[in-house]
Amino acid sequence: MEKAITRFAPSPTGYIHIGNVRSAIYPYLTAKQTGGKMILRIEDTDQARYVEGATELIEDTLKWLGLDWDEGPEVGGEHGPYFQTERRDIYIAWAKKLIAAGRAYADPTTPEQIDAYRRECNEKKVPFLYRNFRPENTPEWEPGMPLRFKAEPKEYSWHDEVMGDMHTGPEVLDDIILIKKDGLPTYNFAHIVDDAEMGVTHIMRGVEYLSSMPNYLAIYEALGINHPKFVSLPHILAPQGNKKLGKRDGAKSVVEYRDDGVLPEAMLNYLACLGWNDGTEQEIYTKDELIERFSIDKIQNSGARYDEVKLLWLNGQWIRRIADEQGIDALYTRTADFWPETDATDDYKKRVLAIIYDRLKTLSDLKTMTTYFFAEPEIDTSMILENKFLKKIPADELKGLLEQTIAKLSDTDWNADALQDALNELLAATGKKPAELFSLIRLGVSFAPFSPALNLTLEVLGKEISIKRLENVVAAL
């Protein structure tokens, strides 16, 4: 397979969210699959929208997801620099080729005049095209003036790897701005130059660029260069409505999910499979499997709706997968930031994790689901007295059952099997149903709405603490 040179080229205007990270994932998978390279290029030509720290945030996001770039900031490479503001001279040099060929000209029109033209067109209900107002004699271009492309309207046909064969008429061609007044290029020009200089083979970007394609094609043509393959990625849609998912719809930063206890494996898995699938019924993919199976021609050509519920389901699957395949220790190393306030030992926390992990949807569930392992629960007798299995049993009888339990457990070896045996014997001795006796004991030691299997909970809690808690409940009833 031909080695693909792909790129992720964000502008540093803020964080990367669910809606736009796919245009980093697919280039990564394509590059890795073919033994090629992914380039990270920072498109910082819009000074007004530049956000301090955004580049670091972008890098942070890619690293968390495991999308390492082969060329770009931090790692360098033979095609640098990788910040567009550091490449001004390159753009100017390419722009001069266009001027020399008579395909670009200095634009003397003021923004006010352009607005007037646009209004005029709106009133006449005809599309506004700058080329219809192109000045007769234009000054020689020099820095400080906007430079425009000189369009030669005609039909264009091209192939998009996702959308298929495309065709447009001459009416979409216009004299677009190549270099802005501030001397920096527009995206429209910069990305063409950079992709050419960097040897990019696949341009993978959102479908919003589809309607600009003819203008790009015209520039490639005027420059006399071949264009890369075009891969238009459909939008990810907001959960409600039919809009593309954006920050306004509450699209969270990708790294925010890390802080919420989502595993990068799950995030990558979910996002890669949103709008792509390999034709099989597999749901869980490792990064290596994605690299192996990914194919551009199976990218969906309609938008896909973001579904956080499924992401969280997948995260639960990944939590279990890591614990089951790599062991509790491996999962434990991921949980450092997610425990309740405690000075408990690693060993104790691991034992808690081992009995609770199959209940977790996110790692941050640990915070709320394990409190009674680390602190004395507040005794709330109503939880016992109003429990659906216990409310028909008089308080005195409950008290008696607990006393019997305490006596039995005091005489039991403290391991899961022995505890289970003891609990079964208690069941026989008291004649109670499991739902009754076990609910009582479970609530007595945890006062939590749910908890792991009773014998395991008791084992981890320890003999002394378990019995002490039950005694406290007897006293309170």
Added chain:
RNA sequence: GGUCUCGUAGUAUAACGGUUAGUACAUCGGGUUUUCAUCCCGACAACGCGGGUUCGACUCCCGCCGAGAUCACCA
């Protein structure tokens, strides 16, 4: 408004002229000695509409309808 794109259950998708239209999430029901969860079993639920082409259409063609994108010295 011009141009372009898209249209299978609530959601994500499979099917590439012939299937009882498959799978997963969600929802509902059941099972695994308490709860919650895991796991297992089951149920509900879809080809936007209308014409063609064809022995036969989710699949090919046309029209309509619906949804989206884009028309910046933003990317």
